[in-house]
Amino acid sequence: MGVNLAVAVAAVAGLVSHQIFRKHEPTIRGFFAHVLLVNLVVAFGGRILSHGHQHAGPALYAWNLNLGAYLGSLVLVVYRLFFHPLQRYPGPWLCKITRFVASWHVITQDSHRWMMKLHEKYGDVVRVSPNELSYINVSVVESIHGAKAGKLARGPFYAGDPNRPADSMLSTRDLVEHRWRRKGWERGFGTVQLREFEPRVVRHLDTLVRQFQAMAICDSTGSGSNSNSNSGLVDMTAWAEYFAYDVMSDLAFSEDFGMLEQGRPSRYIGSLHGATRVLTIAAQTPWIRPLMNYILLLDPRAKQCGLDFARISKETLDRRQAKAQILAKGEAKADMFAYISAPGEGPRALTQAELTADAALLIAAGAVSTALAITFIFYYLCQDRGKYERLQAEIDGCWDGKTALEVSQLATHAAPYLEGCINEALRLWPPAPNGMQRRTPAEGIMIGDAFVPPETQISVHTMAIQRDGRWFSRPDEFLPERWIESEREGALGGEGNSENKEENENENKKFNHHPRAFIPFTIGQFACLGKTLAYQELKLFMAKVVRNFDFEFAPGFDAKAFERDVKFKGTLLIGPMMLKLKERS
Numbered sequence: 001m002g003v004n005l006a007v008a009v010a011a012v013a014g015l016v017s018h019q020i021f022r023k024h025e026p027t028i029r030g031f032f033a034h035v036l037l038v039n040l041v042v043a044f045g046g047r048i049l050s051h052g053h054q055h056a057g058p059a060l061y062a063w064n065l066n067l068g069a070y071l072g073s074l075v076l077v078v079y080r081l082f083f084h085p086l087q088r089y090p091g092p093w094l095c096k097i098t099r100f101v102a103s104w105h106v107i108t109q110d111s112h113r114w115m116m117k118l119h120e121k122y123g124d125v126v127r128v129s130p131n132e133l134s135y136i137n138v139s140v141v142e143s144i145h146g147a148k149a150g151k152l153a154r155g156p157f158y159a160g161d162p163n164r165p166a167d168s169m170l171s172t173r174d175l176v177e178h179r180w181r182r183k184g185w186e187r188g189f190g191t192v193q194l195r196e197f198e199p200r201v202v203r204h205l206d207t208l209v210r211q212f213q214a215m216a217i218c219d220s221t222g223s224g225s226n227s228n229s230n231s232g233l234v235d236m237t238a239w240a241e242y243f244a245y246d247v248m249s250d251l252a253f254s255e256d257f258g259m260l261e262q263g264r265p266s267r268y269i270g271s272l273h274g275a276t277r278v279l280t281i282a283a284q285t286p287w288i289r290p291l292m293n294y295i296l297l298l299d300p301r302a303k304q305c306g307l308d309f310a311r312i313s314k315e316t317l318d319r320r321q322a323k324a325q326i327l328a329k330g331e332a333k334a335d336m337f338a339y340i341s342a343p344g345e346g347p348r349a350l351t352q353a354e355l356t357a358d359a360a361l362l363i364a365a366g367a368v369s370t371a372l373a374i375t376f377i378f379y380y381l382c383q384d385r386g387k388y389e390r391l392q393a394e395i396d397g398c399w400d401g402k403t404a405l406e407v408s409q410l411a412t413h414a415a416p417y418l419e420g421c422i423n424e425a426l427r428l429w430p431p432a433p434n435g436m437q438r439r440t441p442a443e444g445i446m447i448g449d450a451f452v453p454p455e456t457q458i459s460v461h462t463m464a465i466q467r468d469g470r471w472f473s474r475p476d477e478f479l480p481e482r483w484i485e486s487e488r489e490g491a492l493g494g495e496g497n498s499e500n501k502e503e504n505e506n507e508n509k510k511f512n513h514h515p516r517a518f519i520p521f522t523i524g525q526f527a528c529l530g531k532t533l534a535y536q537e538l539k540l541f542m543a544k545v546v547r548n549f550d551f552e553f554a555p556g557f558d559a560k561a562f563e564r565d566v567k568f569k570g571t572l573l574i575g576p577m578m579l580k581l582k583e584r585s
């Protein structure tokens with residue numbers, strides 16, 4: 001009886017499931033409804049077949065229940081492997097069945113490397129989860145993220161923390177809502193605003209230089225100017241963070257955390273780092289979200305960090321709103337928040353909860369990535385003295401070190417090598433290395449020459465495309481020269497997949513690079529709003545610091561281990577980078 005029933009139910013369930021799911025992946029609710037349906041069929045069938053065996057009742061029902069759940073899952077597995085609309089896309093079979101594999105790599109914090117390996121093995125498109133595709137071909141970047149991707153909303157990854165009182169501009173998944181909220185933000189990032197903000201960035205750099213001078217070993221004597229036995233040693237990871245967070249809190253809210261002055265991190269950084277791991281895992285795995293509160297009970301530290309982060313963001317907003325009167329009268333300098341919170345053309349005013357979410361986003365989005373980029377620039381420059389000296393010579397030629405420093409002195413034509421160094425660090429280690437998840441619309445979409453069904457998650461994997469030898473020759477090497485047109489001339493044939501004449505010419509350059517495969521800030525409607533500000537900060541930082549100091553790895557610092565230990569937690573996560581600094585005479 002049991003085997004016959006199992007076969008009959010599996011066949012019926014298979015047919016029904018195929019009809020229900022044939023166009024797209026089931027939602028979690030859909031899956032449970034499906035298991036329930038199979039259960040009903042099993043229970044009903046079991047009841048008929050058990051007629052006359054009254055005593056077997058409860059045991060038989062339990063058996064039916066198990067069988068129903070088992071068959072329901074089995075049918076889903078078979079469906080995902082053989083009948084799913086994405087079944088023809090390559091990928092590990094376990095990833096086709098369950099999202100848990102991808103989630104596991106987020107838990108172990110190595111998802112960026114895992115994704116790169118998947119692309120190496122399976123090629124341009126990989127089915128990384130039952131309902132998710134990752135791409136690395138340059139020809140689809142525009143369709144997924146660029147001008148042609150207007151209908152692609154952000155994917156469920158962005159739904160994030162179920163406990164959050166409101167969405168920030170970044171976590172809003174509604175296209176219309178995102179568009180009008182982003183307009184408010186854009187006002188704070190205009191050319192005029194950035195010019196006004198510039199002296200404030202330089203002021204923080206002056207504090208940093210003073211602190212480094214106090215730690216530096218005097219160049220002329222070679223002896224320490226500081227009695228501390230650690231004199232001359234700095235942790236660039238930490239100081240880059242102090243700089244980036246102080247700048248962002250100042251530009252965003254007209255106050256700074258005082259990290260550069262005090263030479264130690266504020267609680268804000270600790271709470272942000274502590275809170276993001278669980279949030280990233282939850283973002284990756286939608287079914288975990290309802291369980292978030294229970295998971296946090298197992299990790300009280302993460303829970304406390306989350307609460308601290310929310311509290312500090314709220315306090316910052318409260319202080320800023322208390323100052324609003326003064327700012328309105330023009331007695332204090334405007335900041336980004338003045339623009340974001342000003343009533344715009346949107347259909348309604350932002351709620352207090354939305355403003356708090358945006359306040360947290362403003363500092364976190366602005367500071368983390370900039371700090372990472374600074375550290376990686378030093379990571380590569382300290383491995384090659386020739387590159388360090390070339391950059392130093394270029395900066396010496398742009399700025400005398402005495403007059404006020406302005407970013408206009410470091411424009412691309414004047415300091416191309418500096419820009420090349422920044423681009424290479426962002427190419428090799430994009431702070432947000434994994435793809436920016438998008439969801440296909442209800443009618444599905446063409447990506448390249450293939451139709452991708454409705455409600456599928458898709459993205460271009462940033463780190464994998466930026467390290468692909470077809471788009472960047474010698475892809476794992478730090479070569480700032482590849483961004484300087486005159487130095488890209490040369491004999492080496494490229495390996496690029498050319499699509500037109502311009503790209504054929506590109507292939508014959510010595511350092512082949514494909515501008516459309518360089519997407520550290522992503523592109524299109526969700527592109528980074530702070531890109532220009534980020535270049536401004538990075539250029540000013542490098543000019544001030546490299547003009548005044550020489551750096552090398554501290555004795556005993558293991559550069560290979562530093563790189564090997566880079567992890568992913570929403571953004572990259574790196575360890576301390578100890579450098580020895582020396583003031584230039």
Ligand code: HEM
Pocket residue numbers: 169170182185362363365366367369370373426430431432436520521522525526527528529530531533534
């Ligand atoms: C090297 C530095 C930076 C990098 C590599 C970077 C990268 C990115 C990326 C990849 C995104 C898309 C995120 C997503 O869709 O999930 C993004 C969004 C964003 N970034 Fe940046 N960013 C940097 C610096 C900054 C700075 C200095 C700010 C200033 C506040 C900023 C503000 C934003 C904002 C507001 C968004 C959200 C845009 C939207 O939702 O429409 N970023 N950034």
